[in-house]
Amino acid sequence: MTTFRIACCGNAEGMSQGMFDPDSMTWRVHADPAMLIGGMRALLVQALHPLAMAGVEQHSDYRADPWGRLQRTVEYVMTTTYGTVEEAETAGRVVQAIHKHVNGTDPVTGKTYSAEDPELLVWVHAVEVHSFLTSYHRYGSGPCTDQDADRYLREQVRTATLVGLDPALVPASVAELHEYFGRVDDELRPSPYSRDAAKVVLNPPLPLPIRFLKPIAWIPGAAAAGLMPRRLRAMHGIPWVPPADAAVRVAATALTRAMGVLPDPPHVRAARARWAEAEAA
Numbered sequence: 001m002t003t004f005r006i007a008c009c010g011n012a013e014g015m016s017q018g019m020f021d022p023d024s025m026t027w028r029v030h031a032d033p034a035m036l037i038g039g040m041r042a043l044l045v046q047a048l049h050p051l052a053m054a055g056v057e058q059h060s061d062y063r064a065d066p067w068g069r070l071q072r073t074v075e076y077v078m079t080t081t082y083g084t085v086e087e088a089e090t091a092g093r094v095v096q097a098i099h100k101h102v103n104g105t106d107p108v109t110g111k112t113y114s115a116e117d118p119e120l121l122v123w124v125h126a127v128e129v130h131s132f133l134t135s136y137h138r139y140g141s142g143p144c145t146d147q148d149a150d151r152y153l154r155e156q157v158r159t160a161t162l163v164g165l166d167p168a169l170v171p172a173s174v175a176e177l178h179e180y181f182g183r184v185d186d187e188l189r190p191s192p193y194s195r196d197a198a199k200v201v202l203n204p205p206l207p208l209p210i211r212f213l214k215p216i217a218w219i220p221g222a223a224a225a226g227l228m229p230r231r232l233r234a235m236h237g238i239p240w241v242p243p244a245d246a247a248v249r250v251a252a253t254a255l256t257r258a259m260g261v262l263p264d265p266p267h268v269r270a271a272r273a274r275w276a277e278a279e280a281a
Contacts, residue, residue: 016086017085018271018274019080019159020158022272025152028142031265032141032142034140037139040201041225041227045127048188050109051117052120052124053194054108058104067204078268082268092163103116129177153173153177190236202218203221219252223251
């Protein structure tokens, strides 16, 4: 991990401040409201890998508590992005400890799986960062050039190492990411598990305190589906016509712009204060 600390922070004083600094693409992308749509897109795509979905189905409570699972995922992303290096490494160790107990047999393919399998870890990581980038490019509040996208993916290799991945296995550019997806495309297929997961994403059950948001709750999931390749969308059985795409774009753009006026999340505010204090010292 020392190499990545130096590469990220540049000096001994900055090592403890965080895996990424305020000028990083990671900060820019992960602070944007478009992350909500990107996260849902990631869930839809990840669910089409039978072994990855079997682990979720057999070892999580996403059906009974989808918002709790989402909150834990958000907390991990926020901690690894805006926390100190020590906090990020601790979060990674917690995930690795959980992964040790996630294994079994996929009823769809009959194959055994383990959450520690590097191939599954790369799949989850690649879909996640690709989804965040795709959503930011469509709905984000700032620019994202090809060079920006490559920089983001290079930065995110550091995050992948937190769960035990060899950096050499992780796509570090848009070209490498596309090449990777081309290799794994034939492994994707729908299943009863994936369809159930899609239902949760597209029609999320709302806890009582936020049930008043029901009229707009469909927007992030629909926007996420709109960002999927047509073939993958068809695997989920999601109908789609051009007029729907235009309507969803308008609604999702309005939603993300409205969310953009809200105060920054606590993790972001704390990180900015920490970096400002370090620079002033």
